[in-house]
Amino acid sequence: MSFTESIRTCLLKYAIFDGCAGRAEFWWFAGFFWVVHMALHLIGADFTATVFWLGTLLPAIAVGTRRLHDTDRSGWWQLLWVIPVLGWIVLFVMFIQQGKPNRFGLQPQVQPT
Numbered sequence: 001m002s003f004t005e006s007i008r009t010c011l012l013k014y015a016i017f018d019g020c021a022g023r024a025e026f027w028w029f030a031g032f033f034w035v036v037h038m039a040l041h042l043i044g045a046d047f048t049a050t051v052f053w054l055g056t057l058l059p060a061i062a063v064g065t066r067r068l069h070d071t072d073r074s075g076w077w078q079l080l081w082v083i084p085v086l087g088w089i090v091l092f093v094m095f096i097q098q099g100k101p102n103r104f105g106l107q108p109q110v111q112p113t
Helices: 003-012 023-042 046-070 075-082 086-096
Strands: none
Touching: 003 023, 003 046, 023 046, 023 086, 046 075, 046 086, 075 086
């Protein structure tokens, strides 16, 4: 999945927590989310950065849930974000794992390279 496809997919599935998301979809959106947010802060547009963060928080949680589903885990694991450092490391490891057959739906199609 390309960068633009990932952003489009995540924004179209704004609050859809069902199904699965591949690694490319999750990581492209996560990169977009943080780069834009930090760039807005760097140029001094703090209010705009906050509005952007609030507007994209739900799709970020939704794609995180779908990514965890792809690794056969519940989206509730994202509550580990509230545990500084250790929780973040555990979630990072979960997010980088390869998808596997799961109980949450079909695995996302991987484009051959």
